[in-house]
Amino acid sequence: MLTAAYCVERLKPSDFIALVGTISRIRGGTIYEINKVISHKAYNKPYKFDNDIAVISTKKTIEFNENVQPLPLPKKNIQSGLSCIVSGWGYLNNQLYSDKLKYLYVETLTSEQCSRILSNGRSSTVILPLHMCTLSKRGQGTCLSDAGSSLVCNGTSAGIVSYNFPCALGKPDLYSNTYIYNTWIKQNTKSP
Known part of the structure; x- marks a missing residue:
């Protein structure tokens, strides 16, 4: 999973969970415990919010279904006006x-x-x-x-x-x- 480094900079994996497969924060979906968080080593360098990206892995493999699907990464830079x-x-x-x-x-x-x-x-x-x-x-x-x-x-x-x-x-x-x-x-x- 991808997120902003800002969101996880002071968190340990045991401090939060991943909830997938729902559009409600309090109902439905599947909870996954977090295994590891890797923030970009150059986060906030040289300027604030530069390299503001982190990856999160879960302890168990996320099961894909009708409500849970991976998003591929872009193969080219996104153009303006999209x-x-x-x-x-x-x-x-x-x-x-x-x-x-x-x-x-x-x-x-x-x-x-x-x-x-x-x-x-x-x-x-x-x-x-x-x-x-x-x-x-x-x-x-x-x-x-x-x-x-x-x-x-x-x-x-x-x-x-x-x-x-x-x-x-x-x-x-x-x-x-x-x-x-x-x-x-x-x-x-x-x-x-």
């Missing part, structure tokens, strides 16, 4: 966690487009290729507790929610670009 789906359990309408998994259609931006929007002519915000951005309309986007969630583009795990400026205010949301990390992910998810 409609993708981001999902998460985060902050919504003054409620810290949603019981039901929420999703939103968003449009991808290039690093250059994202940097330009975030800079707004005032600062020198630079988004590197190891990140990717999406944008939706004001009032929609990722928020608190969505970090670590998946961005799905063309049926692949294209990004991992990293951070936002702030929640749903018409600014781009940032993700770790999984295409850039394909080799690292494969190296760290090999079975022993």
Whole structure:
């Protein structure tokens, strides 16, 4: 499983579980105990939220079924202007966690487009290729507790929610670009 390094940086495998096969945080699905967590060694280097990616392995092999399927990694970098789906359990309408998994259609931006929007002519915000951005309309986007969630583009795990400026205010949301990390992910998810 993929997540943001930010989400697991202070956790041991015994501190949390994986719940799969449900859109509810409190009902249904199957629970798996965590075996190992590997965060990118260069997390927060050289800049905050750089390399914000981690892999999680479970003690037992996850069983795939109608409600549980793996997402393949992208074979090429995601282009701008693509409609993708981001999902998460985060902050919504003054409620810290949603019981039901929420999703939103968003449009991808290039690093250059994202940097330009975030800079707004005032600062020198630079988004590197190891990140990717999406944008939706004001009032929609990722928020608190969505970090670590998946961005799905063309049926692949294209990004991992990293951070936002702030929640749903018409600014781009940032993700770790999984295409850039394909080799690292494969190296760290090999079975022993």
